[in-house]
Amino acid sequence: MIEDKNPQRTPLSELGEFKLIEHLTDHFKITQKSTIKGIGDDAAVLNFGKKQVVVSTDLLIEGVHFDLSYAPLKHLGYKAMVVNLSDIYAMNAMATQVTVSIAVSNRFPLEALEELYAGITTAAKIYNVDVVGGDTTSSTSGLIISVTAIGEVEKGNEVLRSGAKPNDLLVVTGDVGGAYMGLQVLEREKEVFKVNPHNQPDLSMYTYIIERQLKPEARKDIVALLKELDVKPTSMIDVSDGISSEVIHLCKHSKVGVDLYENKLPLDPQVITTCEEFNLDSTTIALNGGEDYELLMTISQEDFPKIKGNPNLTVIGYMTEEDRGMHLVTRADQKIPIIAKGWNALNQQE
Amino acid sequence: MIEDKNPQRTPLSELGEFKLIEHLTDHFKITQKSTIKGIGDDAAVLNFGKKQVVVSTDLLIEGVHFDLSYAPLKHLGYKAMVVNLSDIYAMNAMATQVTVSIAVSNRFPLEALEELYAGITTAAKIYNVDVVGGDTTSSTSGLIISVTAIGEVEKGNEVLRSGAKPNDLLVVTGDVGGAYMGLQVLEREKEVFKVNPHNQPDLSMYTYIIERQLKPEARKDIVALLKELDVKPTSMIDVSDGISSEVIHLCKHSKVGVDLYENKLPLDPQVITTCEEFNLDSTTIALNGGEDYELLMTISQEDFPKIKGNPNLTVIGYMTEEDRGMHLVTRADQKIPIIAKGWNALNQQE
Incomplete structure (x- = not known):
């Protein structure tokens, strides 16, 4: 009606x-x-x-x-x-x-x-x-x-998506792509189960990525760590839809560009081996696989000494003037535009 | 699985x-x-x-x-x-x-x-x-x-369900049963529409109760009114599931009983005529028809002069000691226990 x-x-x-x-x-x-x-x-x-x-x-x-x-x-x-x-x-x-x-x-x-x-x-x-x-x-x-x-x-300690400035460092916590690859393994096992319900799969080599998918953790520890290190990020967002999507949010809200380095993306070895097994490009997965619930933030260059060497924080790029655009710098030193993946785009394409 | x-x-x-x-x-x-x-x-x-x-x-x-x-x-x-x-x-x-x-x-x-x-x-x-x-x-x-x-x-002005005392007056805002009767009319018209989609029903005599169902209002004005009258209710709840249900909540949380008077229940004339048309008992509807979004509250007897005669507020009973139980006092002066209607119980029974 x-x-x-x-x-x-x-x-x-x-x-x-x-x-x-x-x-x-x-x-x-x-x-x-x-x-x-x-x-x-x-x-x-x-x-x-x-x-x-x-x-x-x-x-x-x-x-x-x-x-x-x-x-x-x-x-x-x-x-x-x-x-x-x-x-x-x-x-x-x-x-x-x-x-x-x-x-x-x-x-x-x-x-x-x-x-x-x-x-x-x-x-x-x-x-x-x-x-x-x-x-x-x-x-x-x-x-x-x-x-x-x-x-x-x-008051004043809240970090929005809109505070990033050119030359700020782009930092991600933990590692990325795991939750998405965990989902791939689970989807495959579901198909196997349909054919043979009595099959007991050995998932021991996928424990980390399956846990990333089924029982992720939120980075409460990072809020405490940042306070301890006396670092207030200039902008921050959580990684629910994948780094590509999230970095675009930070750039658009902050009116800046970004150069993101492929070779800096933190990947767990299980993500790398599972990507090989599924014949998927690990960089694509790291950038577009969602549900990692890590934090993506920008920090002022002068705060770099405070975070340097911290195993929880990886610098993966830096912010630029807005007109420089948003790019991935590949291992071959090529610049590729970062594109937003839409509603479940990843699931439809791969 | x-x-x-x-x-x-x-x-x-x-x-x-x-x-x-x-x-x-x-x-x-x-x-x-x-x-x-x-x-x-x-x-x-x-x-x-x-x-x-x-x-x-x-x-x-x-x-x-x-x-x-x-x-x-x-x-x-x-x-x-x-x-x-x-x-x-x-x-x-x-x-x-x-x-x-x-x-x-x-x-x-x-x-x-x-x-x-x-x-x-x-x-x-x-x-x-x-x-x-x-x-x-x-x-x-x-x-x-x-x-x-x-x-x-x-701080201190919040009103919970748990503050009612014996002898407090039970007060309801507006009138009740309208939203439920509005639903009955709409359900009937839906059935008619299925049989004859070109029928244009005349719903002009049901405007009030249909509006109560489709576009109810929340009693923000009552919060302001209570402040103006300098009355702080001892307990309060909104009428979403029907007065029976809500008064039981107040009694259980406050550890009191209640005598609720059938002849005091505020009913709009449209509710009464529509109940007659549908052959439904208007008291049952007033007590068990939900979604009116009126407020049901208890106030101390000493606040009675402040609310007396206010067209928005109707005294419908008073609270008693817990061991006296929860009763409806009928027009024939009989006491009937008030019973909780469960999950969609009304819809299943009538």
């Missing part, structure tokens, strides 16, 4: 995720005194007194964000929390509370939900956050999880 | 919604200094400085909470906001920000989402809240909307 009334139809696929969000939300006006930063960063910054409050929210849908045939519910509950907390840490804030809402169809027994909540509880304990609210309802089809995280940060 | 690993199965229907939430969340411990009140009320209370921050969240699922064959998307966006803001006002707080996440399948054209956001924008404007975050993602089936609202309240 509704669709009949709308003669004009623009398929969502035409816009892609980022354009869609922008299109739908860029007209929201800020009117509250207490709203310091609204839509457009990892989390909102609110001011209710001495501290800034940060809020972030995510929606996870069965069949879109997870596949219950290989994601144990406990890990899924854990991951749903981590995905959100990661956004809070990406503001240089400490997460303090979350609300968790779930919708389930009646094909789920109580025990399944208990498993899910066990994962949520474990994450709440490990990351030291209180679960302070939520909604539980029925669903007509699959499982839906919605998490909103709230955090606090000293 | 997961269900095979769980030999023990307890159907969710065995517990009902409230028991389920309690079962899954009652083990969450509060560890953050800033968490004043976690799960168990309409919203969480957080303390970040001079003011208390309140947070509330809701998940709306197509086919469960709304039917797009008669709910225009603009009204739906509006209602999704109202449902959540209502929880903030039920804390005696003022809503200040919201985050809105949506998941949609590709059967929705862009224009449909624009309609949805138009409703969200209108509500944000009318209720004076900032939309400060959200997530937009794809869905495998229908439309899913998740809203988290944040509000502020002076």
Whole structure:
């Protein structure tokens, strides 16, 4: 009935995720005194007194964000929390509370939900956050999880996507590409399982990357480390959609360009060997494979001595003037433009 | 695969919604200094400085909470906001920000989402809240909307469900049962439409109750009114599931009983005539029909002169000692126990 009334139809696929969000939300006006930063960063910054409050929210849908045939519910509950907390840490804030809402169809027994909540509880304990609210309802089809995280940060210590300056260093935490390759292994095993359900696969050589996919961690430790090192990044974002996507966000919000060095990308040996096995280019995976939940930040060159040699932080490039554009500098010293991959583009192409 | 690993199965229907939430969340411990009140009320209370921050969240699922064959998307966006803001006002707080996440399948054209956001924008404007975050993602089936609202309240002014005392007056705002009867009319018209799509129904005699269902309002005005009247309720809750359900929440959280008077229930004439037309008992509808988003509160007897005669507030009973139980006092002066209706119980029975 509704669709009949709308003669004009623009398929969502035409816009892609980022354009869609922008299109739908860029007209929201800020009117509250207490709203310091609204839509457009990892989390909102609110001011209710001495501290800034940060809020972030995510929606996870069965069949879109997870596949219950290989994601144990406990890990899924854990991951749903981590995905959100990661956004809070990406503001240089400490997460303090979350609300968790779930919708389930009646094909789920109580025990399944208990498993899910066990994962949520474990994450709440490990990351030291209180679960302070939520909604539980029925669903007509699959499982839906919605998490909103709230955090606090000293006034002026919040790090947005918009503060990068030319000559700042581009720094990433940990290593990248693992979660995506873990997913490739799990997808392959699912296909094998369909053919031979009694096959017990030996996944011991993939433990790290499978864990990166099923039970990722958010980099709370980095917020503490940066404080300890007395480094305030000029901009920061978490790596949920892949470095390419995230560095483009930093560049666009900060109005700068970037030179990113292929040979600096931190890769775990398991990512390299699995890429070889799947005949995939590890640089493509490192740049476009999402869900690593590492932090990507820019820091002032004068802070370099403070982070030099730290095993958690890798300098992978530097920011340039905006008109220089966004480039990957290959091992062969060629410059290739960095392109945004859209909504699930990676899954469709490879 | 997961269900095979769980030999023990307890159907969710065995517990009902409230028991389920309690079962899954009652083990969450509060560890953050800033968490004043976690799960168990309409919203969480957080303390970040001079003011208390309140947070509330809701998940709306197509086919469960709304039917797009008669709910225009603009009204739906509006209602999704109202449902959540209502929880903030039920804390005696003022809503200040919201985050809105949506998941949609590709059967929705862009224009449909624009309609949805138009409703969200209108509500944000009318209720004076900032939309400060959200997530937009794809869905495998229908439309899913998740809203988290944040509000502020002076320290000590927050009203929980747990403060009612024996002899306090039970007060409800506006009138009740309208949203449920509006739904009955819409459901009937949907059936007529299936048989004869060219029939143009005359709904002019149902405008009030249809609006109560499709475009309800949250009682922000009541929070202001209570302040103006210098009345701080001893407990408060919003009427989303029906007065029966909500008064039971107040009684259980406050450890009191209640005598609720049938002849005091505020009903709009349209509710009474439509109940007659549908051959439904208007008291049953007033008590169990949900989605009115009025506020149900208890106030101290000494505050009665302040509210007496106010057209927005109706005294419908008084609280008693817990061991007196929870009763409806009928027009025939009989006492009937008030019983909780479970998860969609009303829809299944009538």
